[in-house]
Amino acid sequence: MAMAVGKQWTRLRTLGRGGSGAEVFLAADDVSGQLFAVKSATAACASALKREEGLMSCLRSPRVVSCIGGRDARDGSYQLFLEFAPGGSLADRVASNGGLDECAVRGYAADVAAGLAYVHGAGMVHGDVKGRNVVIGADGRAKLADFGCSKKAAADGPIIGGTPAFMAPEVARGEEQGPAADVWALGCTVVEMATGRAPWTGMDGNALAALHRIGYTEAVPEVPEWMSAEAKDFLRGCLIRQASGRCTAEQLLKHPFLAAAVDGAKPQAVESKSKWVSPKSTLDAAFWGSESDTEEAEHDSTAERRIGALACPASALPDWDSDEGWIDVLSAPTEAADADAVPAKE
Numbered sequence: 001m002a003m004a005v006g007k008q009w010t011r012l013r014t015l016g017r018g019g020s021g022a023e024v025f026l027a028a029d030d031v032s033g034q035l036f037a038v039k040s041a042t043a044a045c046a047s048a049l050k051r052e053e054g055l056m057s058c059l060r061s062p063r064v065v066s067c068i069g070g071r072d073a074r075d076g077s078y079q080l081f082l083e084f085a086p087g088g089s090l091a092d093r094v095a096s097n098g099g100l101d102e103c104a105v106r107g108y109a110a111d112v113a114a115g116l117a118y119v120h121g122a123g124m125v126h127g128d129v130k131g132r133n134v135v136i137g138a139d140g141r142a143k144l145a146d147f148g149c150s151k152k153a154a155a156d157g158p159i160i161g162g163t164p165a166f167m168a169p170e171v172a173r174g175e176e177q178g179p180a181a182d183v184w185a186l187g188c189t190v191v192e193m194a195t196g197r198a199p200w201t202g203m204d205g206n207a208l209a210a211l212h213r214i215g216y217t218e219a220v221p222e223v224p225e226w227m228s229a230e231a232k233d234f235l236r237g238c239l240i241r242q243a244s245g246r247c248t249a250e251q252l253l254k255h256p257f258l259a260a261a262v263d264g265a266k267p268q269a270v271e272s273k274s275k276w277v278s279p280k281s282t283l284d285a286a287f288w289g290s291e292s293d294t295e296e297a298e299h300d301s302t303a304e305r306r307i308g309a310l311a312c313p314a315s316a317l318p319d320w321d322s323d324e325g326w327i328d329v330l331s332a333p334t335e336a337a338d339a340d341a342v343p344a345k346e
């Protein structure tokens, strides 16, 4: 998608609000009428958004939301301009259906795996894969969004982030967060799509206990009984507790569960396409409504300490039953990304 955002544009409506405090809204360029999404953060959080822009601007893939640019706004906030995904988040899609059938799960999982294979091939880790951070494009296919927890895979220094219910064991222990952690989170996202809920929902809101379980026991997220043997085998490849034994995203693309979708048989994507209008201009945008016209397991103490540091204050514990309240944890920012984009394989 080659577009540039001009000086004058109009805010149309709110698309989402993230746990990081950023607001995402739909906007239209006043001259070209092109629609785009704006992720806006207050001056205090601007550096995190600029870092996200630096990392995203290296990426060019149909399976990753494109970054169009960014700028300081007059009110001191920072605004990141993104390709608009009219289908909203995968989490919303899952919530509105109370879970998806296996055919739909397969199609979206193939898109997310392709996005991850691309991102990992570009030397990066997404760091916060979950339904809320996957958006649906105009063609009904999924794209990775929200690179706020991303990092260069080879970056020095500890950077552990993400959403507790989707954390891999090594991340829950605060040890490392490489591409394999994204693959675990992909498995968790498949469980989320199939069940309509984040994994580990049986833990009754006790995030510390759940993080302990993820990090220090042999437990893996529960897989719905009704899923096919192929799907269960796919999930086994994602949810291997030992990071080094887990399948890579590239390997998963060849797994029979995804292979049919990768080869082009994507019934859900076709069906999805007919479910919404994909506005391309300000005129079409009337469809979306306008809200503003202005611009702009070992119970040892090390485990407890690590988990405590990851899980934040007890007062900030997430609502275990809903993805809504999950806290995002991000530590130690790394250096800005290279300016050169990594070519997409697709």
Ligand SMILES: Nc1ncnc2c1ncn2[C@@H]1O[C@H](COP(=O)(O)OP(=O)(O)OP(=O)(O)O)[C@@H](O)[C@H]1O
Pocket (backbone or CB within 6 Å): 015, 016, 017, 018, 019, 020, 021, 022, 023, 024, 037, 039, 065, 082, 083, 084, 085, 086, 088, 089, 128, 132, 133, 135, 145, 146, 147, 148, 328
């Ligand atoms: N490009 C986009 N097109 C359409 N909707 C989007 C787009 N980007 C984000 N959204 C919507 O805004 C929501 C929040 O966006 P995003 O995840 O980037 O913010 P965040 O503050 O980093 O969130 P969190 O920290 O909770 O993961 C998404 O869940 C999605 O519903």
